[in-house]
Amino acid sequence: MADAVAASGAALPREVARAPGRPATLLVGGVIVGLFVLLALVGPWIAPYDAEVFHGLAKMKAPSGTFWFGTDRYGRDVLSRVIVGARTTVTMAVAGTALGLLAGALIGLLSGHLGGVVDEVLMRLMDIVMSFPSLLLALLVVAVLGGSTANAVLSIGIVFTPRVARVVRSATLGLRGAQFVEAAVVRGESDVYIVFRELLPNLWPPIIVEGCIRLSYAVLLSVSLSYLGLGAQPPTPDWGLTVAKERAYLVLAPWTVLFPAGAIVLLIVGVNLLGDGLREWLVARKTVRE
Amino acid sequence: MSDVAGHDVVLDVRDLSVGYRTRGGEVQAVRRVSLRVHGGETLALVGESGSGKTSLALAVMRYLDGSGRVAGGAIRFHGEDLLAMAPVALRKLRGSRLAMVYQDPQTALNPAFPVGEQVAEALRLHLGLARREARRRTVELLAQVNLPQPAQLYTRYPHELSGGQQQRIVIAMAFACNPELLLMDEPTTGLDVTTEARILDLIAELRTRHRSAILYITHNLGVVARFCHRVAVMYAGELVEDGPVERVFARPLHPYTRGLLACVPRLDASKRGAPLAAIGGGLPSLITPPPGCIFEPRCPERAPICAERAPAAAAAPGGGTVRCHRWEELPPFRTVGASAGTGPAPEARAPGLLHVEDLRCHYLLRRPLADVVRRLPPRAVRAVDDVSLEVARAHTLALVGESGCGKTTLGRAVVGLLEPTGGRIEFAGADAAGLARRRPRDLRRRIQIVFQNPDATLNPQRTVGETLARPLKLFGLATAAGGDERVRELLRAVHLPEAYAARYPHELSGGERQRVAIARAFAAEPELVVCDEPLSALDVSVQAAVLNLLVDLQERSAAGYLFISHDLSVVRYLADRVAVMYMGKLCEVGGVDALFAPPYHPYTEALLSAIPLPDPGSVQRKIRLEGSVPSPVDPGPGCRFQSRCPRKLGAVCETEPPPVREAAPGHVIVCHIPLEELRRVPPVIDHRPAATAPSGGP
């Protein structure tokens, strides 16, 4: 419907106001992330060599035709280790994010909708947890529970929960004043109905966008924890762990460090692009929907 | 309106076209528009949303956003070509010879700087004044725009000022360097009626003093009639008619202009007369405009030629131009019957449906630290203070007042969105006070609400059909199978196609969404519908259609309306009885005819004198209120209105609460002034019958 309104603020007719962003960002991000998810799922089966096997005669060899990414000091194929290593990082990051999103969204929804004492108490609690820098809190949790993949996931979830809760809470509060929600209140709809049937369907966009942002931090966190030896444990070919272990050979055999590091960077870049693209796409959709 | 002396052309727009790039194609927001503004005159640019008026103004200021561009034509300012001007020259021009006043003063002012600084900046920039001199001049300017204590106000921040005060700052900034041309984009929309009247007075005074020309953009025909010399009407990017205000209002020639004038409710017409003439249909696509006349699809007077060729501009008798194939053949224009069909005033009321008695809604404010230490009790905002009123079946009680008067709070209390602090709300004999959730289900069904903002009133994730089906299901009004049929019935009742049931809100226009909201309210088969400013966010032509719809539905369902509004013309049309509120208290309650004639409460009198009337021929007494609405925190014991009342008697108004006096059966005025004195007050508005040929100037 051509409702061309020249709004004085944005100086653009409504139907024009959000010329949709370049879908390239979304596409490229999606492809990269998809690739890594694929590796996480089927990595061990498509790797050219077994990640643990020592090739005695080919230690510390530079990249070549046989070993595309070279070998490390034990003669293990770096390419295979990178491929198999995708699994731990992706799993840790995704699981940690999912945990944080679930807990955070629940708390944010409850807090935003119920308001009052519940809101105050929950938000104070969230504030206290947030007054720790992320990595430090994760370290604290892992210090107590011991370093492992599972504990890393838990710590990531704990770190993310208050941040997600804040975002969801403010989105909920924004919706609460919306007149279709008030119309539901006037009808006497129950809280459960309002939260799940009126609010939640409108909250997906901010939750998804926040989820992507969280995912990129999750990858950073899980990789950092593994680097410090507090996440994935040897002999898993986790990327962070590998970079830590091979540090001494950085100058002698840089490929042992650079390829896992490169994989980390590529994954994070992909997640960031995906997040940016999703945000643009959702904003464009939402505004057109006005 | 004084005769316009200037003949020099300040702004000359020729065949201007403005377009915006979008993924679907180029939106032609303005198509070959030509207009001129002469020295010292005020040209109104009138149109609804989508007319392109704002795009035109932005093009003149050369402030089109990235995707917008001037697709053709020329803009000359005192002969200089604005489109070809270099950025440096443009900068020197803006703010000094060519200035702009904006719609929302709150956001137009920078929140981080004191207001005086923002005005002084213009002076330093263009007049090269030194700091101290600029400050001195700014204080002078602030006094000129009637701001109190200008020297102290200089250092205040925007958020510390009221809306009216902020707008005065913006106006001071615009007039600071003696501009030759001002562009004003809806400067009074969003302000209260009484504030608006004073701002208009101010602009009139300043334009005379500075001899500025003004291009005044608005959709409000009343403001055009009061304030402007000439008017240009735009529709869907094209200029359809222009000419002197008197001529255009008395003898509109283009069917769109006629339609606009016909659908504005007059202060002398009511629903008991004819329904408002609405303009059906919607805007055409601006990406591929139709080849013929742009208005043809909606024009009641269309002929085959209209779809084939675009009409050329013809000179109109009495001044101006018109672009229509058939203008000469159309019958003379008549306003909707003044007082036509004044049926029996419904004083003989049906038994009351809703009784509100001594209702109070008070909020406690958070105590500042100092008060807690001093053990002072928290202060209370008395949003609604001891208000009693009644709504009867099939009748409409309008609740009128400006911002902060408590009318919305009252409406929300009636509907159950908030809990009153005291008093009673009774519906059909049963107690109805309290939150909706706690009311019995049947009661909830019988009281419904229609909100103001069509953009937020429907859940964007639900189809229209789902939205309408929910109340049916919730209140057990239809079986699963019958529900579909009932939804279709509802859509028909609000004049929407049945196919809309599958659509999402974003696929509907604002007016259509509001109709769905009305359908949703009526789906519950209510007996009382609270309408909270349902028309304010709609275009004029759409308002008329929705207003007709509300009247129609009331007749068919016999529901009562509690109609909350600040727009007295709409109230005049729709209401049977009116209650006027100020700062939480009632000032006057009475039948609609009685309210619009003396005796008046002084506040009602001021309100009536402030409304801009779309009728240049009528005479309106001028009463202006000083200052702004005081804060409703801990008001004094006397009359709430006393601090601004032009008829204040004296100390008694401050110390004693005013008595409730009955001026006539069913008409109550709450004031200390004796009724005999109030009866002697002349009427505020004197309507001359809508003549076809006015005898010259106003």
Next chain:
Amino acid sequence: MGLTGYVLRRVGLLVVTLLAISLLISGILELLPGDAAEQILGAWAERSGQTLAAMRVRLGLDQPWHARYLTWLSGVVHGDLGRSLALNQPIAPLLVERLGYSLRLALPALAIAGLASVVLGVLAAARPNGPIDHAITAVTLTGVSLPAFVTGSLLILVFAGWLRWLPSASALLQGEGFAFWMRMLALPIATLTLESLAHATRTTRSSMIEVLKAPYVRTAVLKGVPRWVVLFKHALRNALLPTVTVLAFNFGWMLGGIVIVEQVFSYPGLGSLVLFAIEQRDLPLLQASMFFVASGYCVANLVADVVYALLNPRIRYA
């Protein structure tokens, strides 16, 4: 009264928050699974040549949890943060010393990142989707995608490994003089700076873009204000507000990042102390250093809030 009241409220909130944090840390440490606690206790008892029972008393484990907490809290108030098990010295002076080292990394990094991010963010936002913006966006995107240890490793590879300009580790801290310190600190500071710079620039850029869309920017332009004055005076003043918040957040992120950076460069700061405490399972040290770092973050947030209030007339002149 507006500003003073605000600051007082904030300080009060800070105290409460610090209490809550200390409770949280204590609480988490209590969560140590029973047998692990026994293990640790046993290991320490052996190392220090004391009996298990004596160890228990020393760590206060013979008392109920809240008594233990209150003892620790009163110690904190008096400036006594306990004794490190692993290093067998009082913790408080150790923390202060290590803090000094860490600040030598963090403060320059914060200052450079703060300033540079504002300039870059403004430049990028001045012409969105222009060539400068694309370049800055690409660089910052890479910046946020590089974990600190990757950046650090790369810098070591290039500057210490290939070019041999700078040392790779700061473990051998022998030497005096400004030049010496510069060589020691250049790479760690660079690593820390790059990570924060990327985040902060992105935020400044997006808040600047939002601000530039604001109606009051249009007012300034249409008043005839020159473009660069609009950018740096009218717009930036309002865009600084979220930037202050982001810098505070960045500081927090840096506190985490510093642990990694100190690990990469073997730098004896607060971060490596925390790691040390974790590895050694030195509970008193862990409790004290965690609390110390978290408090630092809270204070930084308080400062940021106060600066925000100073800059925002709505709060200052409420």
